[in-house]
Amino acid sequence: MARRLFELAGQDQARRFSPYCWRARMALAHKGLEAETVIWRFTEGEAIAFSGQNKVPVLVDGDRVVADSWVIARYLEDHYPDRPSLFPGGVAAGRFVASWADEVLNPMLVRLIVSDIPPLLDEPARRYFIANREVRFGQPLAEVTANREARLPELRQALGPARAVLAERPFLGGEAPDYRDYAVFGSFQWARVVSPLALLAPDDPVAAWRERMLDLHGGLARATPALAG
Amino acid sequence: MARRLFELAGQDQARRFSPYCWRARMALAHKGLEAETVIWRFTEGEAIAFSGQNKVPVLVDGDRVVADSWVIARYLEDHYPDRPSLFPGGVAAGRFVASWADEVLNPMLVRLIVSDIPPLLDEPARRYFIANREVRFGQPLAEVTANREARLPELRQALGPARAVLAERPFLGGEAPDYRDYAVFGSFQWARVVSPLALLAPDDPVAAWRERMLDLHGGLARATPALAG
Numbered sequence: 001m002a003r004r005l006f007e008l009a010g011q012d013q014a015r016r017f018s019p020y021c022w023r024a025r026m027a028l029a030h031k032g033l034e035a036e037t038v039i040w041r042f043t044e045g046e047a048i049a050f051s052g053q054n055k056v057p058v059l060v061d062g063d064r065v066v067a068d069s070w071v072i073a074r075y076l077e078d079h080y081p082d083r084p085s086l087f088p089g090g091v092a093a094g095r096f097v098a099s100w101a102d103e104v105l106n107p108m109l110v111r112l113i114v115s116d117i118p119p120l121l122d123e124p125a126r127r128y129f130i131a132n133r134e135v136r137f138g139q140p141l142a143e144v145t146a147n148r149e150a151r152l153p154e155l156r157q158a159l160g161p162a163r164a165v166l167a168e169r170p171f172l173g174g175e176a177p178d179y180r181d182y183a184v185f186g187s188f189q190w191a192r193v194v195s196p197l198a199l200l201a202p203d204d205p206v207a208a209w210r211e212r213m214l215d216l217h218g219g220l221a222r223a224t225p226a227l228a229g
Numbered sequence: 230m231a232r233r234l235f236e237l238a239g240q241d242q243a244r245r246f247s248p249y250c251w252r253a254r255m256a257l258a259h260k261g262l263e264a265e266t267v268i269w270r271f272t273e274g275e276a277i278a279f280s281g282q283n284k285v286p287v288l289v290d291g292d293r294v295v296a297d298s299w300v301i302a303r304y305l306e307d308h309y310p311d312r313p314s315l316f317p318g319g320v321a322a323g324r325f326v327a328s329w330a331d332e333v334l335n336p337m338l339v340r341l342i343v344s345d346i347p348p349l350l351d352e353p354a355r356r357y358f359i360a361n362r363e364v365r366f367g368q369p370l371a372e373v374t375a376n377r378e379a380r381l382p383e384l385r386q387a388l389g390p391a392r393a394v395l396a397e398r399p400f401l402g403g404e405a406p407d408y409r410d411y412a413v414f415g416s417f418q419w420a421r422v423v424s425p426l427a428l429l430a431p432d433d434p435v436a437a438w439r440e441r442m443l444d445l446h447g448g449l450a451r452a453t454p455a456l457a458g
Contacts, residue, residue: 089318089322090317090318090322091398092318092322092401092402093318093409095393095394096325096326096390096409097325099389099390099392099393099394102389103390104333104389104390160328160333161325161326161329161332163328164324164327164328165321165324165325168324169321173321174319
């Protein structure tokens with residue numbers, strides 16, 4: 001049975017922008033595993049109801065169904081132990097960095113880019129997204145991202161722990177990329193696909209790392225249409 | 230030549246409260262290395278002038294002088310490779326977590342406990358500390374920590390990445406402690422020694438981990454006089 005990954009897309013199905021789907025896609029590539037993309041949009045909950053929950057990514061691997069990017073990463077590591085490890089330094093390191101991306105990086109990023117997302121969605125998804133996110137933020141999305149350039153220094157400062165590693169090593173994993181890199185890169189790829197906002201100063205070691213990440217696995221992430229360079 | 234570690238103390242020389250000195254002390258213990266404590270106080274810059282800088286910890290190991298907790302950790306790892314590794318999952322993991330403690334955890338902690346420190350210092354150190362920190366914060370130290378209980382939820386939330394690991398594993402290093410644990414524990418030990426403030430909810434996995442850390446290496450950290458439990 002084929003391997004399939006349900007991935008969030010915009011109206012243009014090439015525009016894949018979920019940070020968590022990117023984690024899963026990059027983790028698959030790291031393992032050298034092919035997976036057919038099944039395009040999924042915000043309004044298509046029933047299409048993944050078989051997974052017992054309502055979010056992507058969902059990986060279908062033969063007769064196994066795995067939801068949640070972290071669970072997918074652990075699944076891939078456990079079920080493909082002969083492939084390159086996603087956690088060569090131990091699972092704890094991946095967990096710490098992925099949680100940091102979830103809890104520090106992504107909440108800051110969403111407030112910088114969320115208003116760029118609706119124009120990329122088809123009409124039903126756009127209505128859902130705007131209504132859902134306006135409730136979450138308690139204000140119109142244009143207000144959430146108002147004056148966002150003034151908040152870039154805060155984002156750049158928050159990247160300190162990643163920068164401390166990347167000032168000395170090519171990857172968050174050290175000499176080679178691992179799940180730590182994919183967890184954080186997913187956030188940058190999300191922003192890159194949906195927003196023209198230049199998040200990083202050109203001389204930031206994090207920016208050089210992002211370029212290396214875009215080159216990985218045959219330029220997999222770079223091939224996706226993006227609004228930022 | 231004996232091994233010596235210059236460590237910050239209060240008026241009571243048993244009251245060692247520098248988070249960075251604790252990183253170094255725990256790293257030495259992890260390596261199974263003895264080091265005589267040389268008590269150092271804020272006003273004793275000349276006593277460590279030989280190190281070419283003015284902060285503790287300073288490690289003197291035979292004819293080598295090593296300052297800065299991170300440089301000390303790297304030094305111990307490189308010069309005692311046959312001892313248990315401080316970075317079994319790679320240096321990058323230690324760097325990320327230590328930087329997170331430096332840049333996220335410690336700036337929040339200091340604003341919760343800084344006013345508890347002056348009463349523990351001798352008179353010259355107290356004068357130095359109050360003047361120096363009031364300039365840094367731009368307000369009296371009692372105002373920095375005013376209403377601190379109301380800011381505990383923010384601290385507890387910021388611990389999310391550590392909690393994500395510790396909900397599944399006994400240590401930030403995974404199954405065993407490593408430099409990641411010492412880097413973060415230093416912050417908690419600092420707070421424990423100087424402040425009665427209860428930082429963590431009793432059922433927090435981070436609190437259970439802190440107890441494990443206090444037990445490590447023969448209860449090294451627990452033996453220090455503390456104001457919190």
